[in-house]
Amino acid sequence: MTVYVGLLRGVNVGVRRKIAMADLRAVLAGLGHTRVTTLLQSGNAVFTAPDSAGGEDAVAAAVEERLRAELDLDADVIVRTAAHLRRVVDGIPFDVRDPAKCAVCFLKEPPDPDRLAAIDPDAFAPEEMVPGERELYLYFPDGLGRAKLTPLLARRLGTPATVRNWNTTTRLLALAEG
Numbered sequence: 001m002t003v004y005v006g007l008l009r010g011v012n013v014g015v016r017r018k019i020a021m022a023d024l025r026a027v028l029a030g031l032g033h034t035r036v037t038t039l040l041q042s043g044n045a046v047f048t049a050p051d052s053a054g055g056e057d058a059v060a061a062a063v064e065e066r067l068r069a070e071l072d073l074d075a076d077v078i079v080r081t082a083a084h085l086r087r088v089v090d091g092i093p094f095d096v097r098d099p100a101k102c103a104v105c106f107l108k109e110p111p112d113p114d115r116l117a118a119i120d121p122d123a124f125a126p127e128e129m130v131p132g133e134r135e136l137y138l139y140f141p142d143g144l145g146r147a148k149l150t151p152l153l154a155r156r157l158g159t160p161a162t163v164r165n166w167n168t169t170t171r172l173l174a175l176a177e178g
Contacts, residue, residue, distance in 0.1 A: 001034070001048045001049065001050060001051065002048065002049055002050075002051055002053070002081055002082075003035075003046065003047075003048050003081065003082040003176050003177075004033075004046070004047055004048070004049055004056070004059055004079050004080065004081055004082070004176075005044070005045070005046050005079065005080050005081075005082065005085050005172050005173075005175075005176050006028070006043075006044070006045040006046075006047065006059075006060070006063060006077055006078075006079050007043060007044060007077070007078045007079070007080075007106055007162050007164065008024070008042075008043025008044075008045075008067075008075045008076070008077055008162070009043070009075055009076040009077070009078065009160055009161070009162035010075060010076070010162070011042065011043040011073070011075050012041050012042055012043065017073065017074075017075060019043065019067075019071060019073055019075075021038040021041060023071060024038055024043065024045055025037070025038055025045070027063065027066050027067060027070060027071065028045055028047050028063065030066065030070070031049075031062055031063065031066055032049070032050070033047040033048060033049050034047065034048045034049075035047055035048045037175060039168065039171055039172055039175060040168065042168075043075070043162075044164070044168065044172055046082075046172060046175040046176050056079040056080060056081060056084070057079070059079045060077045060078060060079040060108075063077045063079070064076065064077045076108065076160035076162070078106045078107070078108055078160065078161075078162055080106065082173070082176035082177055085169075085172065085173050085176060086173060086177070087133075088104060088132065088133075088135055088169070089169065089170060089173050091132060091133075092137055093130045093132075093137055094128065094130065094137065094139065096166055097139070099165065099166040099167045099170070100143070100144075100165055100166070100167060101139060101140045101141060101142075101143055101144070101165075102137075102138070102139050102140075102165065102166040103137075103138040103139075103140065103144060103163050103164060103165045103166060103169075104132075104135050104136070104137060104138070104163070104164055104166070104169050105135060105136040105137075105138055105150075105153060105161050105162070105163045106134070106135050106161060106162055106163075106164065107134050107135060107136065107157065107159050107160070107161045108134075108159045108160045108161070109134065109159040110133065110134050111131050111134075111136065111157065111159075112157070112158055112159075115156055115157060115158055116131055118156065119152060119153075119156055123148070123152065124147075124148045124149040124152060126141050126142075127139065127140050127141065127142075127147060127148060127149045129149060129153075136153070136161075138150075138163065144163070144165060150163055
């Protein structure tokens with residue numbers, strides 16, 4: 001069995017694209033996943049799946065399909081193994097000065113170097129962005145709610161992405177490893 005962390009993009013942030021965490025747990029259980037738990041109301045889940053489930057991308061695709069079929073919810077799902085999430089947490093390239101202002105942008109695909117190079121750091125300074133494997137490490141000195149960088153990323157990355165602050169990221173890791 002492999003432990004996975006599932007991150008739904010853009011749910012429960014407005015009047016549209018609502019999902020109850022009980023419904024998310026039911027969808028995951030209906031796919032045969034076990035030890036299903038959710039964190040907060042923003043589409044975070046930890047669960048186990050058989051090694052034969054096909055890996056992160058296959059698990060994500062199955063969850064997306066089931067969400068559409070059962071709940072009429074079209075949401076990008078980004079999935080990481082617990083081991084991958086451990087590497088993300090251990091690999092942060094700067095000090096976590098304030099966990100509420102530090103975040104990880106999880107990407108479906110590795111970041112395209114040309115697209116990243118086209119994002120001018122002066123356009124979002126003093127915010128910081130450092131690319132990882134399939135994530136971007138972010139720091140927002142004025143807080144995530146006032147960030148200039150996140151809307152820029154949504155338009156320019158060319159791949160689905162979802163942001164979790166450092167507190168949520170490390171809590172998800174604790175659940176995955178617990």
